[in-house]
Amino acid sequence: MTRLASLLGLCVFLLAGCRAAPDAPPGVVPLSARFDSLAQPYAFALPVLDPVEGVDGVRAEDCGRCHQTHYAEWRGSTHASALHDLQFQAEISKPDAPKWLCLNCHIPVGNQRDSLVTGLAGGDVLRPVARPNPAFDARMQAEGVTCAACHVRPDPATGRSVIVGAFETDRAPHPVRVDPAALRDVCRRCHDPQGEPLTRNLVCWFETYRELDEGRAALPPPLRSADCGTCHMPATRRRLAVGFDDLPLRTSHRHWWTGGGVPKTFGAYDSLLARGFTPALDVAWAGLDGVHGGDSLRLTLHLTNRNAGHHLPTADPERFLLALVSLHDAGGDTLATARLRIGQTWAWNPARKLADNRLRQGETRAWTATLPRPPGLLRGRLDVTVLHVRLTTPNARHMMAGAPAVDEALLPGGRRLVAELPAHYPFATYVYAASLDLATGARRVATPEELIARSKAEQRRPLPERVY
Ligand code: HEC
Ligand code: HEC
Ligand code: HEC
Ligand code: HEC
Ligand code: HEC
Numbered sequence: 001m002t003r004l005a006s007l008l009g010l011c012v013f014l015l016a017g018c019r020a021a022p023d024a025p026p027g028v029v030p031l032s033a034r035f036d037s038l039a040q041p042y043a044f045a046l047p048v049l050d051p052v053e054g055v056d057g058v059r060a061e062d063c064g065r066c067h068q069t070h071y072a073e074w075r076g077s078t079h080a081s082a083l084h085d086l087q088f089q090a091e092i093s094k095p096d097a098p099k100w101l102c103l104n105c106h107i108p109v110g111n112q113r114d115s116l117v118t119g120l121a122g123g124d125v126l127r128p129v130a131r132p133n134p135a136f137d138a139r140m141q142a143e144g145v146t147c148a149a150c151h152v153r154p155d156p157a158t159g160r161s162v163i164v165g166a167f168e169t170d171r172a173p174h175p176v177r178v179d180p181a182a183l184r185d186v187c188r189r190c191h192d193p194q195g196e197p198l199t200r201n202l203v204c205w206f207e208t209y210r211e212l213d214e215g216r217a218a219l220p221p222p223l224r225s226a227d228c229g230t231c232h233m234p235a236t237r238r239r240l241a242v243g244f245d246d247l248p249l250r251t252s253h254r255h256w257w258t259g260g261g262v263p264k265t266f267g268a269y270d271s272l273l274a275r276g277f278t279p280a281l282d283v284a285w286a287g288l289d290g291v292h293g294g295d296s297l298r299l300t301l302h303l304t305n306r307n308a309g310h311h312l313p314t315a316d317p318e319r320f321l322l323a324l325v326s327l328h329d330a331g332g333d334t335l336a337t338a339r340l341r342i343g344q345t346w347a348w349n350p351a352r353k354l355a356d357n358r359l360r361q362g363e364t365r366a367w368t369a370t371l372p373r374p375p376g377l378l379r380g381r382l383d384v385t386v387l388h389v390r391l392t393t394p395n396a397r398h399m400m401a402g403a404p405a406v407d408e409a410l411l412p413g414g415r416r417l418v419a420e421l422p423a424h425y426p427f428a429t430y431v432y433a434a435s436l437d438l439a440t441g442a443r444r445v446a447t448p449e450e451l452i453a454r455s456k457a458e459q460r461r462p463l464p465e466r467v468y
Contacts, residue, residue: 029123041189043101045117048110048135049152052161054174058111059139060146066173066241073255074147076271081264082106082144084411086425087391090399090418093406098125098199105190105204108149112141114409125198141410150186153177171247187228191315200350205317211310215361219309226309232257234276260313261429262390269426269456273448279431280308281321281359283386286366290373291438299325299382300368303342305359312359313388317344318395321431322387322468325369330379338369379439386432389468396421397463422459428468429455 024030035043049058056062060080064071074080082088083106092099100117110116114136121127140146148161155162155177163172166180192209208228216224223230233253240250256275263269287300303323305312313319320343327335342365345355359365403419411417417424433446433454446454458466 028119030119046109050161060143063147070255077257079145100128111137206315208310208314218362266459280312282306283432297371297373304364324385326383327371328381336371382436384434387428389428391427
């Protein structure tokens with residue numbers, strides 16, 4: 001009997017070898033056999049979470065009843081718009097997008113998914129096998145990277161939802177598990193998916209943690225032990241909830257996650273500075289020749305990654321900095337321009353990195369822009385502008401052409417919004433602008449407020465006139 005059982009066991013084991021698991025239908029490879037759950041956590045949605053005891057729910061809006069300031073900060077963040085991002089909507093509608101996998105980082109919690117992927121037909125990431133999800137919550141789906149994505153996990157013993165926190169408190173009306181290290185490292189799940197190329201064009205293939213670790217030594221001493229939260233969740237003192245008597249003031253962390261300063265709506269520019277945006281780039285004029293004679297003007301700029309804890313720019317491979325130097329006559333007409341692109345260069349289909357000239361931590365790039373100088377030029381101006389570009393005009397046109405495929409179940413009205421992309425979605429932000437009056441030698445550098453106003457004004461600029 002024992003022998004028979006072990007023989008049967010061996011058969012199952014062998015079958016499992018062919019089909020990856022005993023209980024999967026033929027030809028279906030379970031996710032757990034295809035991906036390593038520790039090294040590739042993004043291949044797995046977080047589990048369906050029960051309502052948190054004492055909260056009566058698990059949506060961000062439920063947390064927001066008490067944690068009003070955290071909620072307000074999060075609402076204005078890119079995390080909260082991770083599903084409704086128009087570029088995201090356009091990209092997941094492409095036939096070659098492994099949509100389920102994209103959703104694992106942009107709407108990661110089981111409750112946010114109308115169906116749950118259990119395996120892959122033939123192991124192919126483009127052929128997910130899913131079952132309907134009775135716990136689907138459409139309101140929570142719209143919350144993108146919601147509070148629970150970072151803060152709520154099932155208790156391993158009971159399966160009941162607990163809140164992961166960073167300090168001991170006896171004041172919380174909900175269960176708390178104190179695990180500061182896990183909480184602060186939660187970013188890794190989504191912001192560091194380095195690994196195998198999953199499809200011919202899988203985007204979101206960033207290595208921000210590796211960049212941080214390899215370049216730590218170049219950071220100013222107080223930042224050498226920084227993690228993502230040190231810079232992206234700055235500390236402040238405040239009470240953590242409303243509606244409770246005598247809560248102590250505590251060290252708390254802003255839930256802004258301000259990054260490269262290209263927000264997802266034009267309206268969001270209005271709060272960008274209040275949300276702590278400071279571009280990492282420092283621009284210094286290091287030399288200028290040829291203003292008073294000769295046949296060329298030569299301006300040397302020093303471009304420094306002053307305070308990013310990683311490459312500038314990091315993350316999405318399509319982001320880049322665009323530095324432009326232009327010479328204008330007294331009437332304002334453009335006489336000559338020079339440009340420098342700082343970013344990664346990829347070839348697509350299959351995706352391959354061809355070049356990468358991003359600025360490492362603390363690195364300075366010297367760039368000399370040489371412009372032909374028309375004879376007799378005495379008056380006029382020399383402009384320097386730098387943009388952080390997230391989306392180029394050609395890529396935007398490509399997305400707009402795909403608008404009819406947008407899934408309106410995920411974003412009501414999404415087809416029209418993507419078709420009218422330039423009116424709704426900022427492509428780039430001005431991070432530096434300065435102007436030199438050639439006659440007087442006076443130089444004026446734009447204030448942060450002026451840069452915001454210029455960035456907002458791009459909304460009305462027709463695509464053919466955009467420089468990126
Ligand atoms: C491993 C987690 C992960 C997966 C999987 C993932 N993303 Fe992302 N995505 C991110 C993170 C983190 C960012 C923010 C990085 C940034 O803003 O540069 C992001 C940003 C984006 C953006 C905005 C880019 C920008 O520059 O603002 C788009 C569009 C996007 N993702 C599309 C997709 C698509 C399409 C897929 C599936 C093919 C996908 N993502 C899969 C984590 C992921
Ligand atoms: C009914 C009010 C209420 C609701 C709803 C609520 N909280 Fe809390 N929460 C509190 C109070 C009060 C504290 C304790 C504050 C203190 O000790 O200063 C707290 C503490 C916390 C802490 C810190 C715990 C620690 O030990 O570090 C986190 C994180 C937290 N809540 C997250 C959430 C999340 C996420 C939700 C939604 C799923 C939520 N809370 C819903 C009232 C609430
Ligand atoms: C569940 C996945 C997930 C986790 C966990 C996560 N992020 Fe994100 N994060 C995203 C996605 C997706 C985006 C981009 C959304 C978009 O562009 O639409 C993003 C955007 C950002 C941005 C904004 C980039 C920009 O320029 O607007 C910053 C900064 C950021 N995250 C920092 C963090 C930090 C710090 C942590 C950890 C405390 C963290 N994230 C945890 C998925 C995640
Ligand atoms: C992208 C991940 C992420 C998301 C989303 C997120 N938090 Fe947090 N939260 C953190 C981290 C990390 C900390 C802890 C920082 C520390 O103490 O080291 C934290 C801390 C807290 C604290 C403790 C006090 C403080 O400010 O440090 C509260 C309360 C809290 N979060 C509530 C919320 C609420 C409410 C939401 C949704 C509206 C939310 N969080 C969304 C990552 C996140
Ligand atoms: C020393 C401070 C610092 C640390 C540490 C840091 N960042 Fe940043 N990060 C910045 C600054 C400053 C920017 C704005 C860069 C710019 O001007 O575009 C930024 C931008 C970003 C962006 C937007 C893309 C871009 O290049 O603008 C993402 C995404 C991001 N950070 C994620 C992370 C993650 C994930 C970690 C942890 C692995 C992290 N950051 C650690 C300072 C930091």
